[in-house]
Amino acid sequence: MPRILLVEDEPAIADTLVYALKTECFEVRHALTGQSALDHFAAESPDFVLLDIGLPDMTGLDVCREIRARSQVPILFLTARDGELDRVLGLELGGDDYVTKPFSPREVVARIRAILRRSGGPGNGGAAAAAADDGGGLLSLDEAGMRVACSGRPLDLTAHEYKLLLIFIRQPNRVFTRDQLLDQAWEDPGAVTDRTIDAHIKTIRAKLRQAHPGSEELIQTRRGLGYAYVP
Numbered sequence: 510m511p512r513i514l515l516v517e518d519e520p521a522i523a524d525t526l527v528y529a530l531k532t533e534c535f536e537v538r539h540a541l542t543g544q545s546a547l548d549h550f551a552a553e554s555p556d557f558v559l560l561d562i563g564l565p566d567m568t569g570l571d572v573c574r575e576i577r578a579r580s581q582v583p584i585l586f587l588t589a590r591d592g593e594l595d596r597v598l599g600l601e602l603g604g605d606d607y608v609t610k611p612f613s614p615r616e617v618v619a620r621i622r623a624i625l626r627r628s629g630g631p632g633n634g635g636a637a638a639a640a641a642d643d644g645g646g647l648l649s650l651d652e653a654g655m656r657v658a659c660s661g662r663p664l665d666l667t668a669h670e671y672k673l674l675l676i677f678i679r680q681p682n683r684v685f686t687r688d689q690l691l692d693q694a695w696e697d698p699g700a701v702t703d704r705t706i707d708a709h710i711k712t713i714r715a716k717l718r719q720a721h722p723g724s725e726e727l728i729q730t731r732r733g734l735g736y737a738y739v740p
């Protein structure tokens with residue numbers, strides 16, 4: 510049973526989330542302040558942290574920074590609607606993703622499951638080596654800096670292009686359907702179509718080709734199925 514640390518100071522939001530998470534068979538610990546979150550974290554090393562950015566005693570970003578100094582546990586931020594800058598900072602500080610308020614508890618649970626899936630589930634120490642080579646040698650991933658280089662040249666990627674490449678690099682040779690890619694790389698998969706994935710794959714390939722001719726073939730099309738990264 511994955512153990513979740515929920516850090517949220519608004520009782521109404523916290524109650525709804527605690528209920529939804531328990532219903533989905535997560536074990537939940539709730540902290541109302543940043544300091545109490547850090548205390549819980551030190552005492553219990555949870556499998557997942559759900560972290561509000563606006564907390565009474567410190568910001569969620571500070572909490573994230575302190576946790577990241579010790580642990581690669583997956584972190585999902587809860588942000589206010591207008592907190593664009595917070596979101597960007599949160600991801601730069603090592604958050605795995607964010608959901609914007611108001612959100613449905615169902616959306617949060619889906620996002621937690623997706624992140625746990627990506628990171629290999631509870632207990633593996635989290636997703637991320639700081640930097641990893643894909644083994645094929647051409648692509649190298651810098652997770653902390655959220656960058657990918659091809660043949661040593663950093664690729665100039667949009668957020669979605671980066672997320673897609675990250676999914677591929679983490680599971681070489683696996684075929685992903687367009688739905689799976691949408692589900693993992695998009696905030697609101699309902700708002701985009703399969704064509705969106707095709708368009709992004711096209712621009713990723715163009716950027717790969719520019720960095721190292723021929724490397725665009727690393728992302729292969731499996732007709733009628735989806736895409737795979739084949740190092």
Ligand code: CA
Pocket residue numbers: 517518519561562563564
């Ligand atoms: Ca708050």
